[in-house]
Amino acid sequence: MSRVIRFHQYGGPEVLRIETVDVPAPGPGEVRIRVRALGLNRAEALLRSGNYIETPTFPSGLGLEAAGIVEAVGDGVDGFAPGDAVSIIPPRSMVRWPAYGELATYPAGLVVKHPPSLSWKEAAALWMxxxxxxxxxxxxxxxxxxxxxxxxxxxxxxxxxxxxxxxxxxxxxxxxxxxxxxxxxxxxxxxxxxxxxxxxxxxxxxxxxxxxxxxxxxxxxxxxxxxxxxxxxxxxxxxxxxxxxxxxxxxxxxxxxxxxxxxxxxxxxxxEITGDPQRLENARTFILDGLQSGALRPTIDRIFLFEEIVEAHRYLEANQQFGKIVVTL
The missing domain is CATH 3.40.50.720 (NAD(P)-binding Rossmann-like Domain)
Known part of the structure; x- marks a missing residue:
């Protein structure tokens, strides 16, 4: 069982609920992650309010960015093992691959071993x-x-x-x-x-x-x-x-x-980038090189707890932030 954040109807931040659900084992080519931090994006507020390019099926999860520890891997997954520290490249569909939860499952191709110099919060604020x-x-x-x-x-x-x-x-x-x-x-x-x-x-x-x-x-x-x-x-x-x-x-x-x-x-x-393997690899190399040189570094504006997701979305929509809003678990 895992706590997740879902919404059952369109609306403001108050429609977000913390619920407990069963999380299946990762399927072939998938990686399940114990989430330690989430990065918030305006796209998530747009999905929640019914103004996004993707249409949810209720009840719907949401979320595009996460960092955490690999808990389990599915068949055919190479290069990852339980205990690895990883972060997530945003999927095309956050309805299909939602990040807001204690456990989250992703295709292995979207999982990255992030540099150990990054904290969980920084790693969750990196890829989008x-x-x-x-x-x-x-x-x-x-x-x-x-x-x-x-x-x-x-x-x-x-x-x-x-x-x-x-x-x-x-x-x-x-x-x-x-x-x-x-x-x-x-x-x-x-x-x-x-x-x-x-x-x-x-x-x-x-x-x-x-x-x-x-x-x-x-x-x-x-x-x-x-x-x-x-x-x-x-x-x-x-x-x-x-x-x-x-x-x-x-x-x-x-x-x-x-x-x-x-x-x-x-x-x-x-x-356009995440859906093209070669362009994505070029982007990953550029970004990881920038992190290593110190030219790039995620900026965290404010940190909320998982239980404060409604307040976090209210702050997101207030447009006062300087950098990334992060939720920790």
Whole structure:
């Protein structure tokens, strides 16, 4: 028997329940993990509220990131044994492979022996932000030394990972945040420039920072009216990668900027990386090398207990965090 977190209907954080269920033995090619820490993601709040790209069957589990100890392995699994310290690459379906529980089972291909230098909390905060940022910036945009890159929602775990990755390859990260409250924290973290979009003219500031060459790469989680000033500041042939949609307002299509500059506006999901074995292996190598060199390090904002999952989701939706929210067991 294992305690798990499930929900029986769409709604706010209060619909999350801790329940006790039977957890079957791992099947062929699977690994069962005794979970020690969970990393929270906005996708989980979207699934819970009925606004995610995946449709749950009730009662539904949820969760995309976990770290823990291998408890059992199924037939045909090589390279893992009970007692191994591991973390999880986010699965395509959190309904099929939910992380929120004392025990969780995953395909062996999604299980990674993380560096021993990482704590359980850091390991649970690793793969979603760094795979997301790597896939957009390195795999797709080919971010390189000398590029200017704009990173919106910069204080999120993906935003902070993107700042570190940009610096790792010699690019100039421009962090965009709503107000100046987190300006100094972002500068201290490694952003070369910070723009408060609710307090400053975004287009003017970005053009002043990037100069006549403009911004080649934009990593955006927001959408909405911000598209127009972002694209106005981009360089000819630039690329904007959209991986979110946090704005409740409509997103205008900046037709004339796209035409005049031959811009690429591209939707992006981390599944593009995790679903391709070779791209995933390249990403894992890049991230593990960055961890070893010290260029990459997960940032933990706040830690909740498993029993505080409702409060943790409320905090997630308050958008106050700087880095990752983690739940420990």
């Amino acid at each position: 932000p760094y795979l997301t940022a790597y896939g957009a910036l390195i795999d797709i945009a080919r971010l390189r030394c000398g590029d200017f890159v704009v990173i919106t929602a910069a204080s999120s775990s993906v935003g902070l990972a993107a700042i570190q990755i940009a610096r790792m390859v010699g690019a100039t990260p421009i962090a965009v945040t709503r107000t100046s409250a987190k300006r100094q924290a972002l500068l201290d973290f490694g952003a070369t420039h910070v723009v408060a979009s609710a307090e400053e003219d975004l287009e003017t500031k970005l053009k002043a920072i990037a100069g006549p060459h403009g911004v080649r790469v934009v990593l955006d989680a927001i959408g909405g009216p911000i598209f127009e000033p972002l694209t106005a500041a981009m360089s000819p042939g630039g690329i904007l990668l959209e991986y979110g949609g946090l704005s409740p307002e409509p997103t205008p299509f900046p037709l004339f900027a796209v035409l005049a500059k031959t811009l690429t506006l591209r939707g992006y999901l981390v599944h």
